[in-house]
Amino acid sequence: MSDTISKATIQDIARELNITAATVSRALNNHPAIKEATKKAVKETAVRLNYRPNKIASSLRLGKSNIIGVIIPSAEINFFGSVVHGIEKVANENNYNVLIYQSNELYEYEKKGVHTFLQSQVDAVLASISKETINLEHYAEIKKRGIPLIFFDRANDNLGVSSVVVDDYAGAFEATKHLVQQGCKRIAHIGGQQHVGIFNQRLKGYIDALNVHNITVDDDLIVYGKVSIESGRECMQKLLSSPKKPDAVFAVEDFTALGAMQAMKDAGIKIPADIAIIGFCNEAFGEYLTPSLSTVNQKTVIMGETAARLFFDSLRGDAYPAHPRKLILQPELICRESSRKY
Secondary structure: OOOOOOOOOHHHHHHHHOOOHHHHHHHHOOOOOOOHHHHHHHHHHHHHOOOOOOHHHHHHHHOOOOEEEEEEOOOOOHHHHHHHHHHHHHHHHOOOEEEEEEOOOOHHHHHHHHHHHHHOOOOEEEEOOOOOOOOOHHHHHHHHOOOOEEEEOOOOHHHOOEEEEEOHHHHHHHHHHHHHHOOOOOEEEEEOOOOOHHHHHHHHHHHHHHHHOOOOOOHHHEEEOOOOHHHHHHHHHHHHOOOOOOOEEEEOOHHHHHHHHHHHHHOOOOOOOOOEEEOOEOOHHHHHOOOOOEEEEOOHHHHHHHHHHHHHHHOOOOOOOOOOOEEEEOOEEEOOHHHOOO
16 A cells, blocks of 8 residues: 555645634644634644645744755865755754755856755855856846845855855965975965855965065966866866976865876876965865875854855844955965975
8 A cells, every 4th residue: 555645734734623714723823712622633733634734834834944045056066065964953943944056167057056045045145156157247236135145155245245254365375385395396286266256266376476585486286177076187187298397286276186187197296395385275186196185174164154144144233244254264284205306
């Protein structure tokens, strides 16, 4: 025998007890005007009929869904999974649920995610902008409707919304400085798409660290990729084909660094003896590589918790204050085997 799903409604309960649907609704919501005996009878009948409240209808009626929509560029990257973990922790503490949408780094997918959230009546949207996104009209629509919008990691200051980011410039500066302290003189940078703010800040941090330590910035040692393992491999092969090979690499993030390491190993280069390398993001796989990958920790769980708290703070004030809050987390340098020459 197959199980069937009951579709009992408030009207069914009302017919069973010969009372109005409005009385049933008030009883289920523990309204003080309803007698205790009636409440008891309604709740017992609801259990017997296997009644389940329609949460969508309730959200429309009450004007809130207790759901936070979260847009992430990729679920395959540990960084975003950790951020979501932080968001869910704070959401659970406040009796909220989290609905996740993955953009796959595509602008059209991201627009579809925003549309889905607006249709689902979410109470807020927390988002990290895809690498492909330049036009922000879909995010502007969220703001236009008065729904709180908070960016994390990849933000855009032009939209006038609050955000939580890590100091990408400082992280890149410290990573490059570390390579200088290891005695490296020809430090290359494998960068990402420069219209993405965090990648541009990492480039600036790299350049300024070289300048501060009186190392000439060589444009031939700066290559740009699409932030992936394959792109990291291709960029590293390009650097290795140069007449003057680098003695160190600062990669824009860990997957790029992983691809670069694969290219170096294929070419018979010893890491870090011949070329040292450091990444960015502190992806989970980094410490298990051989050699283990040096990186920059972005404090992802804290980022997620902070972004969620910004939303709950907005419930006690203006969703879009005149001066949006931009909270900047300080990164942490993690030195492992791949960059230690001494």
